[in-house]
């Protein structure tokens with residue numbers, strides 16, 4: 540069986556037990572940006588249920604143009620007011636360089652490698668907090684997920700001054 544056929548078979552099992560979340564608006568008004576890493580079960584890691592949060596994923600959980608595009612819609616169209624950026628230990632983007640990643644992939648892209656999780660989280664939280672069209676966001680947290688223990692550590696928290 541090809542991998543795509545396995546995925547479609549997996550869907551048939553999922554659809555048989557599907558519980559519709561009914562509403563496209565995240566009921567806890569939360570968006571979570573995290574890494575594409577296979578070891579993170581995002582909803583379970585934060586005690587979230589289907590329908591409660593937007594989940595955005597990319598390599599490294601970094602703020603990119605596409606993340607900003609999604610958050611503009613999350614906040615203005617779908618009621619999100621809290622954003623969590625969750626990096627993780629043993630991330631493939633940690634410790635590398637743009638130069639090495641460009642050579643490895645042949646892609647002339649900004650890979651946004653992570654030298655220090657705390658520094659990267661602070662930079663990304665600062666960028667989100669200072670993005671004018673994300674003015675509906677009231678709180679942002681930068682978290683680090685430990686892939687060995689499942690524990691989350693809060694690294695930085697920003698709240699909009701009232």
Ligand code: ZN
Nearest residue numbers: 574576630631
């Ligand atoms: Zn990662």
